[in-house]
Amino acid sequence: MLNFSLFQRDFSLPRPSCKQWGALALCLILPNILFWLLTWFTIGQRTIFNVDYLLAMVCFLLPFRITKILGVIIFWLAVFFDAIMFTIYFFPFIDLSSLRYLLPFFSIAPKIYQIAIFVFLAYALILPIFMKKIAKWQNPWLATAAIAIFMMFSVVDKDLGLSWVSSQFGFYKKVSKSNFAIFSQKMPTLSPYPANKETASRRLLQPHSDKILYIVAESWGSARKDSMQKDILKNIYQQENLLEFIHAGYFDFSGATVQGEIRELCQLRIDTGFALNLLEKNQFSTCLPNVLKAQNYQTFALHNTNGQLYERVDWYPKAGFQHIQFGDGMSGLTRCTAFNGICDWEMPNQIMKTFSAHTNQKIFYYWLTLSAHNTYYAEDIKTTRFQCEQYGLNPAGEMCRNSKLNVQLMDSVATLIARPEMKGVEVIIVGDHMPPILDGEDTRQHLRWNEVSWLHFKIK
Missing domain, CATH: 3.40.720.10 (Alkaline Phosphatase, subunit A)
Known part of the structure; x- marks a missing residue:
């Protein structure tokens, strides 16, 4: 047990087990592992830890059905923007509006593009199932502390210009210099x-x-x-x-x-x-x-x-x-x-x-x-x-x-x-x-x- 004193009153926190430490590690690693592999294979660039997945992790930890559904949605969005930002490194012109006009031609696109999209879809559909199960093994105190630390580092990361912990959604907004209003209009400006x-x-x-x-x-x-x-x-x-x-x-x-x-x-x-x-x-x-x-x-x-x-x-x-x-x-x-x-x-x-x-x-x-x-x-x-x-x-x-x-x-x-x-x-x-x-x-x-x-x- 972990003991500490606050205003002369003793509080005790349960000591995390090896299983709980392992569950935390999996929650941090699994959402990022596909992009780590792609970065290694292509010599691309990406943050090591994408904090967008931590928001989904918070939802999975809460004992409510609605928050778990929200967690799945947040996870899907995180994968989407992670994939977009990874793609932008090689195709600097890609953004939401360009995807709108490329997707109808998926059936005649090069096979490597088709395979990549299928891999990302499978990743986004299957991984939340594992994440929800892993969340049941979590020590809430340990997970909360980890989330807080990573969020803090993401702020420090942003201020110092580092790259190992950050938000890919935030990076997309910065790179694209656009917003959803522009995308929804889909009207080019010449x-x-x-x-x-x-x-x-x-x-x-x-x-x-x-x-x-x-x-x-x-x-x-x-x-x-x-x-x-x-x-x-x-x-x-x-x-x-x-x-x-x-x-x-x-x-x-x-x-x-x-x-x-x-x-x-x-x-x-x-x-x-x-x-x-x-x-x-x-x-x-x-x-x-x-x-x-x-x-x-x-x-x-x-x-x-x-x-x-x-x-x-x-x-x-x-x-x-x-x-x-x-x-x-x-x-x-x-x-x-x-x-x-x-x-x-x-x-x-x-x-x-x-x-x-x-x-x-x-x-x-x-x-x-x-x-x-x-x-x-x-x-x-x-x-x-x-x-x-x-x-x-x-x-x-x-x-x-x-x-x-x-x-x-x-x-x-x-x-x-x-x-x-x-x-x-x-x-x-x-x-x-x-x-x-x-x-x-x-x-x-x-x-x-x-x-x-x-x-x-x-x-x-």
Whole structure:
């Protein structure tokens, strides 16, 4: 027994048993263990102890049915925001509004995403059952003291900028700089893209060329080694004698693919939400396709997968595209793994046919690629010329596969250069965002952080 005196009156607390100490340890460890494993596997970042689970623990300790139900709900919310914050480390653009538009495409998402969601759901459904049972073994005094200590450390942690005890929900609010009111509205806010930040579209020739091919390349980042970057673009540079000029570079950007599109097509920034279908047509009036359409260009848009993803079927026409083709409306072409879309290497032939059919017209042709979407499936890679070991990349890793898919894209674009139908075409290729790497390889060693590459050339 533990004895102490208060105002000359003796109080006694029961000494915790080994079982009760074990129950406390389990209550602290079990809610965090999945994220510990994921952090270790991916070399991500996360607080060691998420205090949000302690609120659920308090509810489980109370002897009321309603508090135990409330504990389950709090636990589910804690898992949800824990998962969101873990994901944000690799996908900085993810928030509640972006999830709203991605979830309908769960059935065609990469398998690793589907597996991850199933694991989190099972974790959230099963673990509260164990937590409620473990709570029955708890020493209430010991548990209360532990909760108080961890809550205290979470406050100290916040003040000192430490990271081992904190609230993931609180961290989400800080990172997202949003609130549920913004989410519930789901209305994006467009603002001019900062003049001091680069976009590839600002490099278009003035006055505009009569023929323009504009490619936003999925997950094309910027290799730190110049030799690696040149190797990716090798087949294009080998035809430099067929080009009027060729320039390349990179600039910083962090965001989702649709934000990269709006950056390049419209010189705009999406500040909240992704529901571009809710915006009026006049908010897209300055987008490049609208500007060129007013100059008698025929404007084309091509994307390899479902047009409902990020509501492109709705906002592409508002941006000024007259002719739009999505992967779900194309048949007889090879499909790759990413969102069950048409493989990138099938697209250049479709592009060439369009330029051939409109020889005497001004054309702006926009293509949003797909095959290099995370997690960069090996079965979608056909090229063998790029040797990952030469650049210190793990040949079985995601960075290697992403690089090979980028090589495959550039090699397929290179096949267009010598085609007579493509004479006089000005070409821009630019990354939407850096490739998310989830397998634990040291991204910063090989890629410039939050940088995207661009390539600009004109065919003679």
